[in-house]
Structure formats: C-alpha cells, structure tokens
Amino acid sequence: MADTEAPPTPMDDTEPVRIEHPVVEFLRMYLRNWAAIAGFLMFMAIVFAALFAPALLQRDPFEMVWMPFSPPGKDGYLLGTDNLGRDLLIAVIYGARATLAVGASAAGITIFIGITIGSLAGYYRGWVDEVLMRITEFFQVLPPLLLAMVLVSLFSPTLPTVAIAIGVVSWTGVARLARAEFMRIRELEFVKAARSIGSRDRRIIWRVILPNALPPLIVNAALTVGVAILFEAALSFLGLSDPNVMSWGKLIGDNRDYLLDAPWTVTMPGVAIFLTVLSVSLIGDGLNDAFNPRLRER
C-alpha cells in the first residue's frame, strides 16, 4: 500500500507512510493462518444459518413431522427424526440460533464482569485488589457446573437465565487476566504521561490502559464463546434447558435416553456443537497469533 502510485487520500496525509494501519496489519497477520480462515468461514456459515434460516425455511422446529427415530436418510429426512418425530435437520439448523445467542451473551457477560473487576483490581491495587481478588477466588473455588445448575434451577430455565448463569460462573479467568494486564501496563511510560497531565482515573482506565490490554482479552472472549456453548449443552443435557426454544443442547438432552437405540439423535446436534466450538477455537487461535508481536516479523 505504501508503495502504490495512487495519490494518497487526505486521511493518509497525517499518517507516516511506511507504517501499516493496525487493523490492516492485523488482517494481514490473520489471513496468513489457513486454519483461522477456515474457522472464520465455518463460523460465518453457522451465523448465517442462525440469522436467516428461519426466514428462508419458514418451518417449525418443534413440528412432529414423521415417525420418531427414523434413521438419517430414510424416508427423506436427511438427518433422521428424533424421539418426538421432529426433523433433526430443521431442528439442528434452528438450534444454531439459541445456541449462538446463549454463547455470545454468556461470553459478553463474562467479559463485562471480568474486565470490570480485573481492571479495578489491577489499577487500584491495595485493598481494592485484595477485596476483589478474594471475591474472585470465592467464585473460582465453586464448581462452575454445579453453581450454574443451582442458579438455573432456582430461576427456572429460560434462555436469559441460562446465559446469565454461565456468565456468572465463568468470569474469573477474564478477571485475573485483565488484572495482570492492568498491573503491567499501569507502570508503562505512556500511562505515567497521561497521569502527569492530570487525566482522571476513569479516563486512564478506559481510554489509556484498556485499549492496550484488549488483545489477550479478545482472544479470551473468543474462546469463552466456545466454552459457553459447551456449558449450555451440558446444562441442557442435564435437563436444564428452556423447553420453548430449540437448541443443540436441548436436542441432546431430550434424546440422551435413546443414545443406544437411536445414536443419530444425539450425534447430529453433537456434531453441530463440535463444529461450532472448533470454529470458535480456530478463530481464537488465529487472533492470538495475529496479536502476537513476536510472530509478526516472520
């Protein structure tokens, strides 16, 4: 870009010519990684299904269309039917919606709580750090699945409660990561400079330190989406799913009793979960590599 003969746009005037815009550099790094591209494309396909399938297919995933336990491919049902005679293909496509919604919102909650607690602890240190880290440790020692089960069964299983429960039990890792980053960055010169010109704490935390602490947190967020999806599946498997919303975990939970007689009823949504979590992990890895300055010069 720097060597092209096209006239520079007015925006570029102020930029030093030889340095790439960080976003461009990031994209260049990310696109070097084939696995990351594959993960991204796969994830986009799943997101596309989640967003547009209902409008395109116009079907009801709960509709009992045929005999229960019809094997894949037989009688015209590509993935077979489940224990209530629902079309698994339709159910799996529609299930993407709830699964991704839970995964994304749980990850959002995780990141929000984690960054808030971690940044405050890492920035202020002292007794604030002590108190917040003891709270974090308290949540860390609770078995996450058990705590999530208690929360969900206490407030009845609906999509929001499931998402909140997952968020509440999995923010501790993000909090510790954010704290470590904040502790490191707050001692760097540009932060001292910001402080010396009289910036307030709020500005330093949100505008000065946080943008610089983001890369590892973004990687962590991507991986959290995968963990949250697995969590939703685990809760549904244990029967704690919203019976009014089709999700992959719910399909597995509904059909787990028939695992030996009709394995496809559990396998199909299982494969969907596997592919989604795989794609999210590949994206996370790709992000990690792209953000890593040591890999940039290769």
Place this chain on the structure above:
Amino acid sequence: MRKLFTALTCAALSVAVASTAVAEPKRGGTLTFSYRLMAGHFNPAIASGTPTGIPGTQLFAALLRFDDKWNPHPYLAESWNISDDGLTVTVKLRDNAHFHDGHDITSEDVKFSIETYKAQHPFKPMYAPVESIDTPDKLTTVFHLSKPHPAILLAFSSQLGVVIPKHIYGEGDIRKNPRNSQDVVGSGPFKLKEHKPGEYMILERNDDYFMPGLPYVDRIVYKKIVETTSQTIALEKGDVDMTAFAVDPQLLNRLKKNPDLTLTPNGYSAIGPLEWLAFNTKNKPFDDKKVRQAFAYAIDKNFIINVLYGGYAQRSLGPIHPGSVFAPKDVNPYTLDLEKAKSLLDEAGYKPGADGVRIHTTLDYIPGGAAWKRKAEYVKAQLKKIGVDVTIKTSSDFRAWIKTVANHNFDMTLDSVFNWGDPVIGVHRTYQASNIRAGVPWHNTQQYVNPEVDKIMDEAGQELDQEKRKVLYQQMQKIVVDDAPIAYLHTSPYHTIYNNKRIGNPPVNSIWGVCAPWDEVYIK
C-alpha cells in the same frame, strides 16, 4: 412309537406340573428391596405416600386385608359387621395378636388409631363420617357414623388403617414421637431392627406374628437407590431382589429381556395412579367447555402411551382408574380428531389470527423427570396443529409446582393423581365444588363446579349397595368426561420388578401390591 411319545410327553408334563406344585413356600432368607424414595418415618397413621406405606404395612398390621378382587379378608380383625342402616360398624379383633413389645392389641388401640387418623392424616374424607368410637370389651370396637360410608372397610386396610399401640404413641405430640422412625412398635409381620435415615433399613421376622406359620422371610433389607442406572445394574447383578413403582421405559425394556426378572403392572389398582392434563376452568379460554373438549380431541393418547412410555402405560378414560370396579365404560374417549378440535374452537369463537394462532396459553408440568418434560413438549407441538401456541413453564422444584397449581396460578398442567382405592377417598376431592381450597395440593385445582356431579357424588358417597354405586359413578363420569375439566390421558406406567429365581409369592397379587404385608413372600 407314537403312543410312547405321547406317554413320554404326558410324563414330562406331569413332572413339570408336579415340580411347580411342590414349590412350597419355605422359611428363611433375606429379601433385598430397593426404592428411589425413603420416608423420614414409618407411621402410616399420620402420613400418606408410598415411602411410608411400603415399610409401614410391614411394621404395622391393619384390621383387614384385600385380595386382587377387592374382597376383604380377616387380618387383625376376626370378623366385622355393618348394620343395615350403614351407621354402625362393629369390628371384632382376633385374640392372639400382640404388639412387637408383647402388649396385647385391644379395642382401645383400635379406637386410638382411627382417632389419630381422623385428626392427623391428610385424607380427611376417609374417616370424616366416623363420629364416635365405643369399646364395649377388650376385643370389640364399635364405630358410629354420621352417614353410611361405603369405603370404610377399604379404609381399614393396608396403610389407610393400621393399628398403632396407644401405650407408645398416645402420649405427647404424635408427630414428634421419636418412635415413628426408631424402635417402631407395631404388630405386623416384621420388626424394625435398624434404620439409617435416608439410606437403608433392616426389618426382621416377627416370631410372635399372629398369622400362623407366617412370615416366611427372615429379613428384609430396604435400600434407597435413586439413580435409574444403579437400580438397573443392582437388579441385573442380583444385588436387589425386588423394586416397585418403576416407570422408566428404557429401564423396563432392558430388564424385560432378562429371564431372571419378572416385570408386572399388577398390584397398583388400589393406588390407582392416573396422569392427565388439567385445565384451570376459571381462566380464559378454559372457561369454555368446547375449548377443553377441543384440546382433549387434539392430543393423541396412543402416541403418548406407545412412544413416550414405550407401551407400558394404559389408557384411562375418566376420573376412575381402569383397575377399579367403577372404571368408566360408556364415556367419550376423545379419540384423536384434529378437524373436530378445530371446528370446536371455531364454534367457541377462537378463530385463527393472521399468524394462524387462535389461542396463546401456558402449560405447567410436574417436575418429575424427563418423561414429564417430554410429555409437555409433545402437548405443545400437538396443540400447535390446531392453532394453539403453548408456552411451557418449568417449575424449579416440586414445591414450586405445587404452589403454582394449588394457588390456581396456571392455565393447564400435566398432573398425576392417585385414586386411593375408593372414589370417596381419592376421586371426589378432584371434582367437589366444596373442595376448592387454594393452597392445598391436589384439591379441586381445576375449580370445576357442576352441582349435578356434586349431587351424584354425595349420593354415591353414602350408598352401601355396590351395584347402585357402580351406576352412580358411571353417571358421574359420563358428565365429568363430557365437561372435560381434565383431558384424561393414561395410567402411570408403574411396574414391580422381581427376581423370579429368588422370590416366591411376590406381593403383586392384591389391590395394594407392595403396600400390603409381605408375610407370604418367600425366598426360593
């Protein structure tokens, strides 16, 4: 040659017949029983429920016992008599019966027991007509009733009418008596030897039992096993000889293939467990009979029985269990008919909107495991076919569900209700207008009111002529099924499973099944 062959066959047959005939009950051995529930105490006079009733009927003898044809037989009572006007019931005790601590059983104990039931037991109508009890001599008890009570003899059987010793339970608050759960003193075939709350108990043969030669088994181990898989494995390995109230179709399918195990649905007709879809008839749209009927037509009961319950449940057509002599005969079976359901909704004025939906409503269900949730999802999907959009509400636990339904905060609920032997005890409560009592579980939660039904039940509730009662209950059920405060689905798929290589005379051949004394059971 042919003759010889016939002769040989005959010989073989006669040997087979002889060998089954000589399988005489014998004494000794330990019977291991497992159940997913274990009660905190075993005093049937102050609590209902099978976890109390199963051990309770081993520890405490009742006045009477019933066979599988609903006929009463002597137990603690040697003879009994109901006066012609039905208002006086005289019971004569056998003179050889003692409590486990050696005390004689007297009419004072009988009087004390029934008064305790009347004051403490949740089934209020059971002994409500008993006004006063006289004890003219040591073995004779006379009950004076305010009105004839057709189920009084049944109420003297199994866990509904055990005799508890006055000298043990007569002092202080009986609910707080420590001997409800430790050092229990009854007069049944077995004594409580050891009890670890919530885990296991060991019952030992009562050598002083008043039935001659009984019981056969030396010892019963009652183990609590909650998990279906552990239960299955324990039965397969032979660690457990018997279990009851098994419902899981996967478990039943797997155990059915095992030649050592016998599965039977017998022995549940007195408990009479029914599962149904109940409507809150005070809520829109269920205040309209046509809507309720439409819903009943829309549900495929055969799908629920055959697919969801693996064929182990039985169809039930009305308020009374198919195993009862009063089982409904000539009632509308609401055979699946979606077109009829739609036209009924049209008639009721619920036409489909632009999105095809006629009615938005909610469905609760007993939080009793995967089968209930599946059934709720089935009902939701099925009702969608007639333009009804159902939102399933999941209760966080059993108490939460009870609270919702008992306080009438529901539109529809999947429910399970027991008949408890006689309609007077277990059926009237669901339909009487006078029994709409917010907050109480399993009252007339549908808030169903039909004065004609109340009138018939009042009459049948004090009619002693069994044939006349049969006619009355048929009338009552015809009206109720037509009014459809409830869509009747099926019986609970309860099964007793026992090891046929080990257990002889399993307790499945009476109306009370495992909730009757196991004194004739023996170990082969």
